[in-house]
Amino acid sequence: MADLNVKLWRGDDNGGELVDYTIEAQEGEVVLDVVHRIQATQAPDLAVRWNCKAGKCGSCSAEINGKPSLMCMTRTSVFEPGETITITPMKTFPIIRDLVTDVSFNFKMLKKVPALKPKAREADGTYRMFQEDIERGQEFRKCIECFLCQNVCHVIRDHEENKTNYAGPRLFIRYADLEMHPLDTNDRLSLLQDKMGLGMCNITKCCTEVCPEHIHITDNAIIPLKERVVGDRYDPLVWLGKKIFRKSKTKVAVTE
Amino acid sequence: MTTTNTNSDNNSITAVEIGKPRGGPNVKTLRKDKWWLQPLFTSIGLGLFVIYGIWAAFRNGNYFAGAMGRNYLSPFYSPCVTHGCQYTTVPIVGSWYNISPAIIILIFPMGFRMSCYYYRKAYYRSFWFSPPACAVSEPHKKYSGESKFPLILNNIHRYFWYAAVVFGVVLTVDAVNAFRFPNNQIGMGLGTVVLVINAVLIWLYTLSCHSCRHLTGGKLNLFSKAPIRLWFWKKVSKINPHHQLFAWLSLIWIAFTDFYVYMVASNMIHDPRFF
Numbered sequence: 001m002a003d004l005n006v007k008l009w010r011g012d013d014n015g016g017e018l019v020d021y022t023i024e025a026q027e028g029e030v031v032l033d034v035v036h037r038i039q040a041t042q043a044p045d046l047a048v049r050w051n052c053k054a055g056k057c058g059s060c061s062a063e064i065n066g067k068p069s070l071m072c073m074t075r076t077s078v079f080e081p082g083e084t085i086t087i088t089p090m091k092t093f094p095i096i097r098d099l100v101t102d103v104s105f106n107f108k109m110l111k112k113v114p115a116l117k118p119k120a121r122e123a124d125g126t127y128r129m130f131q132e133d134i135e136r137g138q139e140f141r142k143c144i145e146c147f148l149c150q151n152v153c154h155v156i157r158d159h160e161e162n163k164t165n166y167a168g169p170r171l172f173i174r175y176a177d178l179e180m181h182p183l184d185t186n187d188r189l190s191l192l193q194d195k196m197g198l199g200m201c202n203i204t205k206c207c208t209e210v211c212p213e214h215i216h217i218t219d220n221a222i223i224p225l226k227e228r229v230v231g232d233r234y235d236p237l238v239w240l241g242k243k244i245f246r247k248s249k250t251k252v253a254v255t256e
Numbered sequence: 257m258t259t260t261n262t263n264s265d266n267n268s269i270t271a272v273e274i275g276k277p278r279g280g281p282n283v284k285t286l287r288k289d290k291w292w293l294q295p296l297f298t299s300i301g302l303g304l305f306v307i308y309g310i311w312a313a314f315r316n317g318n319y320f321a322g323a324m325g326r327n328y329l330s331p332f333y334s335p336c337v338t339h340g341c342q343y344t345t346v347p348i349v350g351s352w353y354n355i356s357p358a359i360i361i362l363i364f365p366m367g368f369r370m371s372c373y374y375y376r377k378a379y380y381r382s383f384w385f386s387p388p389a390c391a392v393s394e395p396h397k398k399y400s401g402e403s404k405f406p407l408i409l410n411n412i413h414r415y416f417w418y419a420a421v422v423f424g425v426v427l428t429v430d431a432v433n434a435f436r437f438p439n440n441q442i443g444m445g446l447g448t449v450v451l452v453i454n455a456v457l458i459w460l461y462t463l464s465c466h467s468c469r470h471l472t473g474g475k476l477n478l479f480s481k482a483p484i485r486l487w488f489w490k491k492v493s494k495i496n497p498h499h500q501l502f503a504w505l506s507l508i509w510i511a512f513t514d515f516y517v518y519m520v521a522s523n524m525i526h527d528p529r530f531f
Contacts, residue, residue, distance in 0.1 A: 066286030
């Protein structure tokens with residue numbers, strides 16, 4: 001088979017460059033296979049993070065020809081013969097070395113999410129949930145934490161300073177999962193709007209476009225959360241209804 | 257320079273560090289595909305509609321085909337609420353108002369579409385380049401999104417949705433009226449079909465709205481206690497993924513409907529009658 005021309009980002013926090021590699025193409029390969037073969041034959045010091053090679057661990061996130069993707073889920077056959085494949089690390093996160101980035105930002109933001117606080121147990125000492133009440137959240141729990149959605153989100157990709165007060169799409173689906181939970185009593189809406197940057201999302205849907213698990217992040221998590229914030233904060237009819245019918249909140253607001 | 261912001265939690269575990277070096281070349285994008293096509297087509301499409309809309313709104317004539325024996329009212333002029341209308345639906349505004357009635361009417365559908373979650377994506381990408389496409393750098397130095405004025409006003413979308421429901425009813429009445437022909441006859445012309453399709457597309461766009469999805473049931477956590485709302489929410493959830501498609505189809509068709517009525521009313525074409 002013909003040769004593959006690959007440009008790989010090589011470098012660390014002191015700088016780096018795109019380095020050219022040429023390697024024989026093999027049928028049925030994915031980009032991660034090619035990177036591994038380059039590592040095995042030409043660049044033994046190449047740093048690349050990977051684990052399952054099946055699109056389920058979320059470790060091999062990178063940017064292939066500028067598109068945030070999982071290397072293990074991108075077939076080499078999708079490229080034109082002779083086309084150069086450019087592989088760079090995720091742009092939004094600090095570089096560690098070569099294709100490996102420091103994604104600790106996401107785990108720090110995860111620690112800020114107020115945990116599930118279930119309501120009191122029923123008289124027989126159990127919790128009861130119905131399928132229709134919990135199935136919305138099941139989509140969100142497909143997340144493999146590849147952080148491609150966080151990486152592509154322009155709010156922090158193009159504006160580093162926003163990282164201090166923006167949770168990002170991966171965390172928004174976590175918030176949505178908890179907010180929609182039938183047993184939960186925590187109210188995270190003010191936290192989301194005031195400190196986690198829900199209002200900064202301008203719903204351009206790039207997170208949904210890159211999600212390898214095809215989670216409808218924008219339609220099923222972010223927009224429903226925005227609508228809940230509108231009901232909680234900006235809708236005078238809802239406010240009036242609560243006053244007239246003395247409908248008190250069933251959830252307790254939490255900050256962090 | 258690396259800085260640390262503890263976000264007032266004084267907890268080193270959750271302190272976010274910013275300003276650390278990133279990897280990859282410092283270029284706008286490495287994408288090789290034609291990422292600029294979608295924002296280009298979107299801006300051309302929306303731009304053409306705006307140009308047509310301005311012409312149609314200020315035309316102030318030939319928006320009702322009654323003189324040609326057809327009960328067709330342009331959706332740009334419906335509900336016609338001024339005394340000076342060629343066909344007055346509800347005479348709310350007095351004869352002192354002597355500019356185009358479309359200007360009063362169009363505030364509502366325009367507000368609905370401007371604050372629509374799909375159109376927001378479309379114009380943020382196509383006109384504001386924020387971002388122009390995924391993984392393509394935006395040109396702005398600062399960004400606050402919809403957290404500050406004026407973009408925070410997009411949160412009033414659901415109020416425009418309430419108005420859109422009223423407009424849906426009005427355009428449905430217009431479509432039914434299009435079956436009425438002179439001498440109390442019931443009939444159907446090509447214009448009737450055009451108006452019926454217009455009403456259907458407007459309803460599909462209105463009911464597939466994200467605010468509608470929230471109001472029907474999205475805000476509930478216990479669907480099991482509200483089976484009727486769950487049923488409605490499931491129906492809306494089925495058409496909601498096609499909201500973008502309905503947004504475009506209804507936009508194009510409403511312009512075509514206005515132009516068709518204009519052509520019939522100004523005797524540019526003869527509207528064929530089927531029965």
